[in-house]
Amino acid sequence: MQTVLTAKLKLNTTPEQFKALRTTQLAYRDSLNYVSQYAFAHGKMSNAVRLQDATYEEIRLRFHLPSQMACSVPRQVGASYKTLWTKVKNNAVHRKEGKTKKRYKGLDKAPTFISPTLTYQYKKDYTFKKEQQVSILTLEGRVIVPYTGYNKHVALIQRGAEIGASKLWYDKPKKQFYLLVSLAIETADPTPETHKxxxxxxxxxxxxxxxxxxxxxxxxxxxxxxxxxxxxxxxxxxxxxxxxxxxxxxxxxxxxxxxxxxxxxxxxxxxxxxxxxxxxxxxxxxxxxxxxxxxxxxxxxxxxxxxxxxxxxxxxxxxxxxxxxxxxxxxxxxxxxxxxxxxxxxxxxxxxxxxxxxxxxxxxxxxxxxxxxxxxxxxxxxxxxxxxxxxxxxxxxxxxxxxxxxxxxx
Structure with missing residues (x-):
């Protein structure tokens, strides 16, 4: 059985690296809002494949995102619209059953993405190096940043745990970047004898x-x-x-x-x-x-x-x-x-x-x-x-x- 953990890694950036990461984050957020407006204007589209076919070239040209990030943007927007459509349908059922009189208004206008958090794909957008360093993709190319984190999580990364996608999160009050990495570890399959x-x-x-x-x-x-x-x-x-x-x-x-x-x-x-x-x-x-x-x-x-x-x-x-x-x-x-x-x-x-x-x-x-x-x-x-x-x-x-x-x- 696999268990998924999230390792929170603090990135110790230089001023130049900080600027590069922040610029990439803001460009990613702007591209999310662009695709969201496109999806809303075309029937509140939630199909990620169709969104990517229609907006990929414009994302690359207008926001200068690398190819893998340009693919992640339509997927994220499509998932958001699917969630909103589910809420709309559930609200319609509840109104029909008399559980509520309020109409869900989440799709009355295009959703706006405020958080600049962006998604990185492992071995495509980021990779781990020796001596607790990570290579991260930005608009200006890759930057190699030292990181610190919880000792057990760092040990899992260094011992070769199965690493998945990550999110680059910015703590605005502290002006600090963190990399939130998903780790999958193997645990023993449960049996009635082991859970007495x-x-x-x-x-x-x-x-x-x-x-x-x-x-x-x-x-x-x-x-x-x-x-x-x-x-x-x-x-x-x-x-x-x-x-x-x-x-x-x-x-x-x-x-x-x-x-x-x-x-x-x-x-x-x-x-x-x-x-x-x-x-x-x-x-x-x-x-x-x-x-x-x-x-x-x-x-x-x-x-x-x-x-x-x-x-x-x-x-x-x-x-x-x-x-x-x-x-x-x-x-x-x-x-x-x-x-x-x-x-x-x-x-x-x-x-x-x-x-x-x-x-x-x-x-x-x-x-x-x-x-x-x-x-x-x-x-x-x-x-x-x-x-x-x-x-x-x-x-x-x-x-x-x-x-x-x-x-x-x-």
């Missing part, structure tokens, strides 16, 4: 993650210290956007990314703790597809309804799940997705399921049938663990993971 322990992970806002095992062990990973900070950044961003002055815009640029980095760091810490506490385990995660739509409040006053929906949309649960998944594979464990329906309302003792099991939707779970009482988030984690155990037993009996289990990280 079963763990259920429930995510939420009060506690970012709660774990439970079939032996009764549990851990709580609180968001008490972190969530208020994230909420503060969200409120600050909202006030600055509403003000709209030039000084407010400068302030937005200065604080941009802080909330995202805060959440990413916490998710890394929590996921690492969970994986290290449960080696060689089958880790069950909730299948969170359409979680925003399923948890959306549709009752109550408009202000309270919007506030509740905004609160439950502030944390990146999918990012936490993905981090648990890839870290698990690196520590001889595996994460799978299980059905998340009624995990916090079902009694783990007698199986009785109803909304009244959660009085006032609080932290206490009280079964209305057998009076089983426990912390509500821990009940959710135990139910996920039991559903994961059922999948493992089916795996042992059939030799295949159940079609109901969605393997993560493959």
């Amino acid at each position: 322990q079963v763990v259920g992970v429930d995510v939420g806002m009060r506690y970012l993650a709660v774990t439970a095992t079939m032996q009764g062990d549990c851990t709580f990973h609180s968001g008490k210290q972190i969530v208020p900070k994230a909420n503060h950044y969200a409120r600050l961003r909202k006030r600055l956007q509403k003000k709209g002055t030039r000084s407010a815009t400068r302030r937005l640029v200065a604080i941009s990314g802080r909330e995202r980095r805060l959440k990413a760091n916490v998710n890394h810490v929590v996921s690492k703790r969970i994986v290290l506490q449960h080696p060689q385990s089958l880790i069950g995660l909730e299948h969170l597809t359409d979680i925003r739509e399923r948890t959306k409040r549709r009752k109550g006053k408009n202000a309270k309804q919007r506030k509740a929906n905004r609160t439950f949309s502030k944390w990146s649960f999918a990012e936490l799940h993905s981090m648990i998944a890839y870290k698990a594979l690196l520590h001889r464990s595996m994460a799978i997705k299980v059905d998340a329906n009624s995990t916090s309302q079902a009694c783990p003792k007698c199986g009785h399921t109803c909304k009244e099991n959660r009085p006032n939707k609080g932290l206490l779970f009280v079964c209305q049938n057998c009076q089983y009482t426990l912390h509500a988030d821990l009940v959710g984690a135990r139910n996920i663990a039991m559903r994961t155990l059922l999948i493992r037993q089916d795996w042992i009996g059939t030799g295949l993971l159940s079609v109901r289990a969605f393997c993560v990280g493959r």
Whole structure:
């Protein structure tokens, strides 16, 4: 089984190399916007082959991009338009079913690419050299730049890990270039014998993650210290956007990314703790597809309804799940997705399921049938663990993971 990691390499550029990379980035972004305008004017085209046939020569002449970059631009624009078309179609279905009255406006005008991040193809646009150096293609030719990074990632690159495409990312506040390289490493194929322990992970806002095992062990990973900070950044961003002055815009640029980095760091810490506490385990995660739509409040006053929906949309649960998944594979464990329906309302003792099991939707779970009482988030984690155990037993009996289990990280 292959696991894909992203190595973040800091590029130590000279002033001349910095200028060459920045010029290439901006030309790449301009070419993306040119192709986006062309696609919009020709029926909002999403076919990458047709876009390349129509715009390749103009990209080379107008923006002076090398051939491989000129091929990457239509592919990226085509993928963006495919995503937008999918959202348009899903919105039409939801409007027909009465789930929403709003019309998706993502294709009312040509999408504009703001970020100058560009894509490099390995062995075509960039290659690694000895002594921690990388050769990168620019509009003025190749430049050889020394780099630094996480020791384990650097070691994987030097030992010959399977290297894929990369992205040249520019940190504007720090005026620093980074190369984000995808690495594919081989991990052992999982079997029921190598994953003897079963763990259920429930995510939420009060506690970012709660774990439970079939032996009764549990851990709580609180968001008490972190969530208020994230909420503060969200409120600050909202006030600055509403003000709209030039000084407010400068302030937005200065604080941009802080909330995202805060959440990413916490998710890394929590996921690492969970994986290290449960080696060689089958880790069950909730299948969170359409979680925003399923948890959306549709009752109550408009202000309270919007506030509740905004609160439950502030944390990146999918990012936490993905981090648990890839870290698990690196520590001889595996994460799978299980059905998340009624995990916090079902009694783990007698199986009785109803909304009244959660009085006032609080932290206490009280079964209305057998009076089983426990912390509500821990009940959710135990139910996920039991559903994961059922999948493992089916795996042992059939030799295949159940079609109901969605393997993560493959």
